[in-house]
Amino acid sequence: MDAETRHQLKQNELATALGKLKNVEARKWLQTIGIVVVLIGLVAGYKLWTASREAAIDRSWSELYRIDRDAAATPALDPVAKIRELIAAQPNPDFQVAARLRLAKALNTRAINDAAQHDTLMREAGAALQGAPAAVRPQQRIALDYAMSQVHESLGEFDRAKAIYERIIATEAYRGYPAYDLSRVKLDSLDQINKPLKFTPGSRPVPAGATAPAVGGGPRTLTEAITAGNPALMESAPSQPAETPPPPATPDQPADPAPESEPGAAPPAEGTGETPSAGTPGEPPAEGDPPPAQPGTP
Numbered sequence: 001m002d003a004e005t006r007h008q009l010k011q012n013e014l015a016t017a018l019g020k021l022k023n024v025e026a027r028k029w030l031q032t033i034g035i036v037v038v039l040i041g042l043v044a045g046y047k048l049w050t051a052s053r054e055a056a057i058d059r060s061w062s063e064l065y066r067i068d069r070d071a072a073a074t075p076a077l078d079p080v081a082k083i084r085e086l087i088a089a090q091p092n093p094d095f096q097v098a099a100r101l102r103l104a105k106a107l108n109t110r111a112i113n114d115a116a117q118h119d120t121l122m123r124e125a126g127a128a129l130q131g132a133p134a135a136v137r138p139q140q141r142i143a144l145d146y147a148m149s150q151v152h153e154s155l156g157e158f159d160r161a162k163a164i165y166e167r168i169i170a171t172e173a174y175r176g177y178p179a180y181d182l183s184r185v186k187l188d189s190l191d192q193i194n195k196p197l198k199f200t201p202g203s204r205p206v207p208a209g210a211t212a213p214a215v216g217g218g219p220r221t222l223t224e225a226i227t228a229g230n231p232a233l234m235e236s237a238p239s240q241p242a243e244t245p246p247p248p249a250t251p252d253q254p255a256d257p258a259p260e261s262e263p264g265a266a267p268p269a270e271g272t273g274e275t276p277s278a279g280t281p282g283e284p285p286a287e288g289d290p291p292p293a294q295p296g297t298p
Helices: 002-067 065-074 078-091 091-115 119-132 140-152 158-170 178-193 222-229 232-236
Strands: none
Touching: 002 065, 002 078, 002 091, 002 158, 065 078, 065 119, 078 091, 078 158, 091 119, 119 140, 140 178
């Protein structure tokens, strides 16, 4: 093989290698461009999804805040059902806490106005509070705990309410929040409520058969009501003598003497039965009266 032939063969090999390199570089560029496009699409999709989620959260907050106004404007709207619908549609933890607190408040208001369903509604309020997310901020957790203590207290479950108050007070992270101070006040009031009643001995209870005082007749005081229902009390009670009026004056026994009139007093009116005292200065003695004594005469 001569030199020219060998030179041509080397040129062909070089051209073939350069062609292969171009193909590899083209594929790499295509792959790089594809990866970049995919990344751009993912970022754009994430941003669109985030914006859509934030918009949905904002709408849920807006509906929760104006639910009272909407209920007042539309009597057919049930606030409790609407809040439950929002809770089911919006999983955001902050919204879940706020919505469940609002639902418990609405159920409590309904329970106050419906004595027959009071316990049932308050237990529904407790279930709504217990369904809140566990991993929440301290201000949210203390609000949930305090609302739950109010549910127990409304149901008469004072021991459970007291346990929650004690847990709130014992949690250092809760210091400084209004519910912390309210829990201390509530705990003191529960201690006063749970004190047993002490009756002072000495007074009998009202008998079961005693009737209430009647209008226009019957017993008028508690003593009369007690004695009316238990006549044995009157038999065992000591009798008190009745106060007797003074005896009337008789012709042989004059009435109490009238007080002496002061000098210069006017005589009593005619027909009153009183007589002027003798010896009044400036008045002549009446007929038949002895003359007044003169000074110096024995």
